[in-house]
Amino acid sequence: MKYRKKPVVVEAIRFFDTTESMLALNDELGLDPVxxxxxxxxxxxxxxxxxxGMMxxxxxxxxxxxxxxxxxxCKPDIFNKTYEPAEES
Known part of the structure; x- marks a missing residue:
């Protein structure tokens, strides 16, 4: 039997070693602590x-x-194969 993944909209932010990235992870995504x-x-x-567990x-x-x-x-290559931009609701 085959299954299709249900369409789900997720929030994601790319991690970079910058102040802007750290703030976005915390303020926009809600990751706490960073x-x-x-x-x-x-x-x-x-x-x-x-x-x-810890990743x-x-x-x-x-x-x-x-x-x-x-x-x-999520690694960028897998992310790009799995997700596409969604319209803001």
């Missing part, structure tokens, strides 16, 4: 508490707010 690790200063990572997002990854308010990272 925790960035600079253990490797050349490759900062965003740590996200997900339903499956890591690299610079350029999308942070998605799911239908139940949960957050998770």
């Amino acid at each position: 925790r960035v690790s600079y253990k490797d200063p050349k490759h900062p990572v965003l740590k996200i508490e997900t339903l499956e 890591i997002a690299n610079v350029g990854d999308y942070i998605i707010k799911g239908v139940n308010g949960e957050f998770y990272p």
Whole structure:
């Protein structure tokens, strides 16, 4: 049997190591706290508490707010294959 994914509109913001990105993740998406690790200063990572446990997002990854308010990272290539811009409602 085959199944089609239901159309769902999600909120997402791309993670970059900039003040604007951090503010957008917190203010627009609602991610709180925004925790960035600079253990490797050349490759900062965003740590996200997900339903499956702690996950890591690299610079350029999308942070998605799911239908139940949960957050998770998504690689840009997968994001672009899965999602397209939706009209604002």
